[in-house]
Amino acid sequence: MSELSFFLGCIAPNRYPGIEKATKIVMEELGVHLKELKGASCCPAPGVFRSFDKITWLALASRNVVLSEEMGVDLLTVCNGCFGSLVDANNQLKEDQDLRAEVNKILAEVGHEFKGTIRVRHIMEYLYDDVGVEKVKESIKYPVDLKIAVHYGCHLIKPSKERHLGSIENPTFFDELVEATGATSVMYKDKNACCGAGGGVRTSSLETALKLARAKIEHAQAAGVDCIVDACPFCHLQMDVGQTEIEKKFGDVFNMPIVHYSQLLGLGMGYTPQELGIDMNYVKNDEFIAKIEKIGGGN
Amino acid sequence: MSDTDMKVIKTSDLDLAFREEIMKEHGAEKLSMCFNCTGCTAGCTMAEHEPNYNIRQLLRMANLGMREELLNHPYLWNCTTCYKCQERCPQGVHNVDILLKIRTMAVHSGIMLDKHRKVAQLMANTGHAVPINDDNKEKRKKLGMGELPETVHKYPDALEEVHKIVRITGFDKLTEAQS
Ligand code: SF4
Ligand code: SF4
Numbered sequence: 001m002s003e004l005s006f007f008l009g010c011i012a013p014n015r016y017p018g019i020e021k022a023t024k025i026v027m028e029e030l031g032v033h034l035k036e037l038k039g040a041s042c043c044p045a046p047g048v049f050r051s052f053d054k055i056t057w058l059a060l061a062s063r064n065v066v067l068s069e070e071m072g073v074d075l076l077t078v079c080n081g082c083f084g085s086l087v088d089a090n091n092q093l094k095e096d097q098d099l100r101a102e103v104n105k106i107l108a109e110v111g112h113e114f115k116g117t118i119r120v121r122h123i124m125e126y127l128y129d130d131v132g133v134e135k136v137k138e139s140i141k142y143p144v145d146l147k148i149a150v151h152y153g154c155h156l157i158k159p160s161k162e163r164h165l166g167s168i169e170n171p172t173f174f175d176e177l178v179e180a181t182g183a184t185s186v187m188y189k190d191k192n193a194c195c196g197a198g199g200g201v202r203t204s205s206l207e208t209a210l211k212l213a214r215a216k217i218e219h220a221q222a223a224g225v226d227c228i229v230d231a232c233p234f235c236h237l238q239m240d241v242g243q244t245e246i247e248k249k250f251g252d253v254f255n256m257p258i259v260h261y262s263q264l265l266g267l268g269m270g271y272t273p274q275e276l277g278i279d280m281n282y283v284k285n286d287e288f289i290a291k292i293e294k295i296g297g298g299n
Numbered sequence: 300m301s302d303t304d305m306k307v308i309k310t311s312d313l314d315l316a317f318r319e320e321i322m323k324e325h326g327a328e329k330l331s332m333c334f335n336c337t338g339c340t341a342g343c344t345m346a347e348h349e350p351n352y353n354i355r356q357l358l359r360m361a362n363l364g365m366r367e368e369l370l371n372h373p374y375l376w377n378c379t380t381c382y383k384c385q386e387r388c389p390q391g392v393h394n395v396d397i398l399l400k401i402r403t404m405a406v407h408s409g410i411m412l413d414k415h416r417k418v419a420q421l422m423a424n425t426g427h428a429v430p431i432n433d434d435n436k437e438k439r440k441k442l443g444m445g446e447l448p449e450t451v452h453k454y455p456d457a458l459e460e461v462h463k464i465v466r467i468t469g470f471d472k473l474t475e476a477q478s
Contacts, residue, residue, distance in 0.1 A: 010429040013448030017439045020448070036449040039457025041426040047380035049428075051402035052411070052419055056470040060461065096325065106467050110460040158382035159395070168386050193344045194381035201345075201379050204414050208377065211348040280438055 002130070004076040004121065005068040006034035007086065010042050011233035012078060015241075018277015019233055022262040023078050023123065025276075029139055029269050030131055035071060040064045043077075043085035045234075046155065047199030050085070058099070059106045061089035065120065066112045074119045076126060078262060080232035081198065083122040084155030090120050091162050122156055124231045124261065125165055128173040136180040140268040142295050143182025148264075149220035150174050150185050151230040151239070154194050177261065178229055181268040188223035190215065195230075197238035207249055213242040217254050227257035227288065229264050236260055243283045257281065257288045270296045313364040320404070321361055326396045333358050333392045339384035345377050352377040354384060358394055361401060370405040376412060406473065419474035426451030426461040 004027075012019045027034050042049075043061055050057040065086055068075035077083050093100045094116040104113055127136060152174050157165050165171060169192070175185040196202070196212025217239060220228050230236050240258040247253050259278060266276040273279050273292050322330050333355075340346050340355040352374040360369045369375070378398055385395045405411070422428045427450070436446045451458040465471045 008448050008450055010427045013439075013450060014427060014429050014431040014435055014452075017435060017442055017444055017448075021442050021444055038449050039451055039454040039460075040449075041451045041457070041461050042422050042428045044422055045428055047378075047399075048415065048418065049422065051399050052406045052415070053468060053470050053473060054403060056465060056468040059464050059468060063460065063464065092325075099325075106464060109467055110463050112460075154379070154381040154383075158386055159393075160386060190344075192383075194379050194383070196344075196348075196379055199378050199380035200376055200412075200415055200418075203418050204376050204412050208345075208349050209379075212344060212379070215348070275442075277438070277442055 002032045003073050004032060004034055004126075005037040005071055005073050007037050007040055007043075007064060007068070007075050007077045007082060009077065009079045009082040009233065011237055015237055016233050016260070016277065016280070018280050019078060019236070019260045019262055022260065022266045022271070022276045025271060026262050026265040026269060027076075030135065032131070034076060035073065037064070037067050037071075037075065040067055043079075043082040045081050046084040046088065048203065051200065055102065055106070057085070058089050058093065058103050061085045062093055062103055062114045063107060063110070063112060065090050065118065066107065066114050069115055069117050070112075074121055076121050076123060078123045078231065078260065079234060080122070080153040080155040081234045083120065086120040088162055090116075090118075122231070124156060124174055124177065125163075127177055133176050133180050136177060136265070139265075140181055141270045142268055144264060144268045144295055146183045146226040146292070147186050147224060148178055148183045149188050149223060149225040149228045150178055150191070151195065151216070151228050151235060152192060153230060153232045153235045154198060156231060174231065174261075178264065181264055183264070186223045186225050188225070189219040195235040195238045197234050202238060206245065209238065210242055210246050210249060213238050214246050214250065214252060217243065217256050221254055221256060226291070227259050229259050229261055231261045233260070241282045255283060255285045257283065257285050267292055267295050272296060308363065308365070314366040315364040317364045317366040318362055321397060321400050324396075324400045326393045327400050329390065329392045330358065330361060330397050332390045333362060333394070334390060335359060336389065338387055338389060339394055342383055342387055344381060344383065345379055349374070349377055354378065354394055354398065357398060357401070358392070361397065369401060370408055370410050375402060375405060376415070411474065413476075416474050416476055419470070420476065423462075423465045423471050423474065426458050
């Protein structure tokens with residue numbers, strides 16, 4: 001059994017605990033044991049905190065990486081934003097000795113040292129590269145018969161100078177992993193567009209951020225999908241909580257279910273939407289829940 | 300400010316050292332290679348929804364040395380950092396990384412949005428930009444999970460490490476609310 005540390009970040013444990021739980025369940029089923037990364041903090045978010053002060057961002061991000069180094073395992077995240085921060089910080093400190101020395105001076109004050117011994121992994125690229133689409137397919141007991149709009153999000157694949165995940169304009173690995181569950185990945189307009197949350201925009205100009213989310217959901221709905229599947233709790237929050245805000249600000253009602261890939265995989269493995277926390281979304285769509293309750297062989 | 304708003308720029312007001320300062324940052328060296336093609340803005344998802352936001356123009360201002368205008372620019376904080384434009388730039392300019400550097404220069408000159416100060420302080424105090432609340436403690440319990448996640452929320456010593464780091468770097472003071 002492989003082992004990884006599980007970096008939680010903020011939004012999964014504190015807003016969508018179902019994503020945290022689903023991830024542990026599905027990885028265990030796939031033979032990957034996730035160890036708690038005790039005492040980790042906010043990643044901290046790449047667009048905002050990195051903008052405010054680079055050294056603080058690097059010191060806090062590298063502290064999270066170091067906690068995993070000290071356990072001797074690679075680190076796994078289920079969030080594009082956390083991946084963005086931790087991969088970029090890890091790479092920068094591995095490459096730039098001056099920067100590493102500067103950051104290590106700070107980390108020494110709290111009893112740590114960055115050594116550059118581990119890799120930061122995102123669940124989607126880990127599943128694709130290390131577990132493999134075939135093994136994911138074999139883990140599915142109940143094919144998930146849903147039409148899905150895949151939302152890659154941004155920091156999973158970009159900036160590509162820090163990642164190597166194939167085409168930036170037309171990536172396919174996420175779609176392949178979605179189809180491995182028995183679902184159909186449906187093409188929709190501006191599929192690779194950003195959800196609008198990042199870079200501090202959701203914090204500073206909510207209404208503008210929501211316009212991007214609204215376009216995204218509109219395009220997915222026009223393609224006739226059952227739900228949007230993402231791999232990032234921040235995109236998840238922006239598109240789920242965002243729908244309640246969009247309704248208030250613009251009057252549009254979509255009732256679009258938002259599902260994290262871990263939760264989708266859990267459904268195919270036979271777990272119920274309740275066990276996976278899919279019913280805990282802020283947008284309530286009973287019809288969808290009733291539909292996915294049937295996947296696990298129930299009636 | 301949109302592209303069509305004409306304004307006289309006096310060369311005597313320009314601060315060329317500003318550009319040099321940005322280009323010193325690792326990754327920002329290619330700022331001067333921007334040939335103003337607008338490829339970045341043309342594909343920008345934010346610009347589609349907020350036409351006043353124009354990264355090409357912001358980079359132009361940086362190249363001209365328009366320090367004050369840029370640090371106080373009303374749309375400096377509109378980029379979601381989706382990195383689409385950086386991937387597409389024909390000149391290989393790391394335009395988003397450059398924009399982040401300009402934001403840092405704004406914050407270090409004391410120019411910061413109140414909402415950003417709040418979230419920065421929240422993170423500096425609790426170790427989380429989005430901390431737990433009662434509603435989600437309930438959700439965790441209902442899912443059979445511990446009420447608090449295995450993060451700084453559960454380990455006070457770990458939170459103290461975060462507090463110490465933000466004190467050492469001066470982040471707590473930098474992002475303090477202004478009276
Ligand atoms: S940053 Fe690149 S894409 Fe944008 S205007 Fe300059 S050269 Fe063109
Ligand atoms: S990174 Fe920023 S400027 Fe570039 S395309 Fe995305 S939102 Fe627009």
